[in-house]
Amino acid sequence: MNTQASSLAFDSQATQSLRARAARDPAAATKEAAKQFESLFMNEVMKRMRAATLESGLMENRLSQMGTEMLDQQFATSLTGLPGGLSAAIERQLAKGMSPGMPTTAAGPQLEDGGLTKAAAPLPELAKKNVPAHVxxxxxxxxxxxxxxxxxxxxxxxxxxxxxxxxxxxxxxxxxxxxxxxxxxxxxxxxxxxxxxxxxxxxxxxxxxxxxxxxxxxxxxxxxxxxxxxxxxxxxxxxxxxxxxxxxxxxxxxxxxxxxxxxxxxxxxxxxxxxxxxxxxxxxxxxxxxxx
The missing domain is CATH 1.10.530.10 (Lysozyme)
Structure with a gap:
């Protein structure tokens, strides 16, 4: 799998494993999904920090970019799942979404942008199609x-x-x-x-x-x-x-x-x-x- 696809923190094998766990233990699956989303978020934060200044184009090449992406992924992983971190809040939201009577959409979660609610394809489904989150x-x-x-x-x-x-x-x-x-x-x-x-x-x-x-x-x-x-x-x-x-x-x-x-x-x-x-x-x- 290429670095863009792996940056989503989801691949097809991980998705199937998470689905199987959800059938056996919904609470544990919710916790794992929360960690995956936090990892995605932290990875995106690292990318935006890297992109704070425009690339010069003089020293950058494909290998250096790959190394930077791998380093960012390591940082994102190390910052994921800490006590009181973002994953705990995500876990609570996911748990609410699983509550009876919670409205859902066939297209998956909703993204708020400028006051408009837009349907977004489920993240694991995008990952299986090798669609990076930022794209x-x-x-x-x-x-x-x-x-x-x-x-x-x-x-x-x-x-x-x-x-x-x-x-x-x-x-x-x-x-x-x-x-x-x-x-x-x-x-x-x-x-x-x-x-x-x-x-x-x-x-x-x-x-x-x-x-x-x-x-x-x-x-x-x-x-x-x-x-x-x-x-x-x-x-x-x-x-x-x-x-x-x-x-x-x-x-x-x-x-x-x-x-x-x-x-x-x-x-x-x-x-x-x-x-x-x-x-x-x-x-x-x-x-x-x-x-x-």
Whole structure:
């Protein structure tokens, strides 16, 4: 099993074991499930701490990232199940959910997001489909905004969600304004001379003649993620240099074609941007099918 799937703290064998234990001893199974959820939460906390600053792109590689993930998982495990910890509170909530008369849904637990209740696929089921928790959460959180902007602009929600995921590392790399507020910039759109709104200054990596360089740049800041989706659609549909990418997207052509035209138009300086974005689009489509 890969590191992303293992980070969920659930695999198919563990799920079957937990189900068998629930049949024999519901109380013990509830306690174990609470520990699993706490482990997931602590692992996500470690990931967000790691993502507090944007990656430089100079020293990171696949092996170093794997080592970091394994170390984070060890920390998360060591912090799980402590007396008076989060698992105790989760256990109480799970016990309440098992009480007679407790309303349930066929889709599983509910996630509160911006006042809206959204059905979420059960965590073990997502794990069996190799869907990392942070990926599912990102798509669930921003899916409605992407679909709303699709109705306005004609740009596919899948493409927009995927590009937002690629630019932010599935929401883990967040820009901050000077006062520490979330910039809600999901697409890495810079604040040019014509931008009169809020800005966030971020140290990022730009490719100059194919070589990565660290630079400090100003990026646009928004009041909400929805505003970021809307401004992204406005940028693409209102600029002639992105006309081919927009046409490809609206016609429902392949992710590879859309990403290729977007890079050709100069959206990003990374020479591998098109191939990376196409892969994330395909992942986004797969995850949404798993969540359906």
């Amino acid at each position: 599912a959460q990102f798509i669930q959180r921003h899916g409605d905004a992407a679909r709303a902007v699709q109705q306005e602009s004609g740009l596919p929600a899948d493409f927009m969600l995927a590009q937002a995921a690629h630019e932010t590392g599935w929401g883990r790399a967040k820009m901050k304004t000077r006062d520490g507020q979330d910039a809600n910039n999901l697409f890495g759109i810079k604040a040019g001379p014509g931008w009169t709104g809020k800005v966030a200054e971020v140290t990022t990596t730009e490719f100059v003649n194919g070589e990565p360089r660290k630079v400090v740049a100003k990026f646009r800041a928004y009041d909400s993620p929805e505003d970021s989706f809307r401004d992204y659609a406005k940028l693409l549909t209102g600029n002639r240099r992105y006309a081919q990418a927009v046409d490809v997207a609206r016609q429902g052509d392949s992710a590879q074609a859309f990403a290729k035209h977007l890079q050709k138009a100069g959206y990003a300086t990374d020479p591998e941007y098109a191939s990376k974005l196409a892969k994330v689009i395909n992942t986004t489509v797969r995850v949404q099918r798993a969540l359906a």
